[in-house]
Amino acid sequence: MAGLISKVFKAKWLLLGIALVLLLVWILRPFLDVFVYGIFVYYITRPIKQWLSRYIKNEGILVSVSLLMLALPLIILIAYTLLVGMSQLMAVVNSYGLTAALPSGPLTNMTTSFSQLHSNLTSGNFTLESVTDITRQDWYKTISGYSGNLPLLQAIAFSTGSTIVDIAFKLFIIFLVGFYMLKEDAHMQRWFAGTFPKLMDEHNRLLPRYASAVDADLQKLFFGNLLSIVFFAIIAAVVFEGLSIFAPVPSLQIPSPILLGILCGVSALIPIVGMWLVAGPLFLYLLISSLIAGTLFTHFGYFLFMVLAIFVFVLTIPSFVIQPFMARGQVHSGLLMFAYVLGPLVFGISGLFLGAIVLVLVTHYFGIVVPEMAAEGQESHDFDL
Structure with missing residues (x-):
């Protein structure tokens, strides 16, 4: 018992530091x-x-x-x-x-x-043309x-x-x-x-190597990858929304254009096929819906214009301009796509970034820390033999 008390007394400052860190984490948790x-x-x-x-x-x-x-x-x-x-x-x-x-x-x-x-x-009927003619009573009726x-x-x-x-x-x-x-x-x-000089130097400077790899990949993901996805999604959403607005018939309108734009941005993570995973089914959907409605041949020119506009402004030009900035580092593209899709559904909007951060931390832990500790353990075992 006396030995335990002595150890606790010697570690009093370490225990106080741990308690303060836990208190700080509890305060900042919300x-x-x-x-x-x-x-x-x-x-x-x-x-x-x-x-x-x-x-x-x-x-x-x-x-x-x-x-x-x-x-x-x-x-x-x-x-x-x-x-x-x-x-x-x-x-x-x-x-x-x-x-x-x-x-x-x-x-x-x-x-x-x-x-x-x-x-x-x-779905409201408020129009901007009548703004200058609205009386006080009209404003009240409109707002109510x-x-x-x-x-x-x-x-x-x-x-x-x-x-x-x-x-x-x-x-x-x-x-x-x-x-x-x-x-x-x-x-x-x-x-x-x-x-913490000892912490920085131990295990062949493992902590600086781990922190540097995490920092580099977060930089690539957030500035290169995530910004590229955002720009891909915005460009696709604007093109889809514009084509839907000017569509001559409902059968040639693009359903949920903002959602499809976001899916285009996320699918850009997938090598080679990329946004074709969204654009291909979209072309097929427009073709089938217009055939069923009997509007394909009467508005065939607009259908070709839609296909050409999506191919040029969504699939081709952004790839040449933005794709070179996309970099995934050491993170698997499939896991990254799941992190971007499932993160917001679980954690809210912050999950879009929190999922990527956790994925990077875990990836480099098993890619850098675990092999280093396993190698040191093997060397120690061989030395003991």
């Missing part, structure tokens, strides 16, 4: 998604900062300009595209009675209400006509567990985390190396 977004902001903004550092020498101004140039517009764009795409997915699932087969999660709950609100708003959507807005707010103040506060923390990671990343690396 803000896990915020820090995930902050890490994403850091990695997508770091190359912009490195490029702008040739022209801006003040570190604070450099980081601020980098964030305003890329991170803020991109986050808004990703959030909106993902919400609209998920609302269209929920509409498709509900139409085929497959709601029970879809995993429940924060994003699924939120997009159920969002899809209802979106359909209600888009949409009052049925207020409970849905409230449902969206509660389904995300957020209020306007909470969202604003979290956005502030996200950019604050990204700002200080961009500004102090080199300083934090030097502090860690100086504070």
Whole structure:
């Protein structure tokens, strides 16, 4: 008993440090998604900062300009595209009675209400032509006509567990985390190396090698891969939406264009076939639906125009412009695709980034740490023999 007390006394500072770390983790646990977004902001903004550092020498101004140039517009764009795409997915699932087969999660709950609100708003008869002629009574009638959507807005707010103040506060923390990671990343690396020199040197500098590999792959995934997927998805969604708007008949309209655009972006991860996995069935669907409706030959010119537009603007040009920036590092493309698809369904929007982070950490743990420890264990065993 005395020996145990003596060991505890000698390890008192280590135990206090562990307790403080656990306390800090417990305090920050509700803000896990915020820090995930902050890490994403850091990695997508770091190359912009490195490029702008040739022209801006003040570190604070450099980081601020980098964030305003890329991170803020991109986050808004990703959030909106993902919400609209998920609302269209929920509409498709509900139409085929497959709601029970879809995993429940924060994003699924939120997009159920969002899809209802979106359909209600888009089905209204309000037109911009009469804006200048609207009287006070007309404004009241117009706004009260949409009052049925207020409970849905409230449902969206509660389904995300957020209020306007909470969202604003979290956005502030996200950019604050990204700002200080961009500004102090080199300083934090030097502090860690100086504070834990033995930890840095043990096992043939295993920790620096592991951290460097994780950092490099997260950079590739977030700035190269994920941004490429986002741009692929946006380009495809815009093309699909435009073709649907100008379609002369319903049989030539593209169903759920935003959702198909997102699927095009994700399918770009798959080598060789890539977005053809989405475009091919889409061409077949348009062909069959127009044949059944008897509109294919009467609007054959527009059908050819759709095929040509999708082939050029969705399948060809983005591949030449964006594909060179896509890099998967050491992460398997199939696992990465599952992380991007299943992550948001399980963890909400933050799962789009959290799934990739966990996948990178696990991949390099089994690719770097496990072989190194196994090799040391084998050497020790051979030495004992």
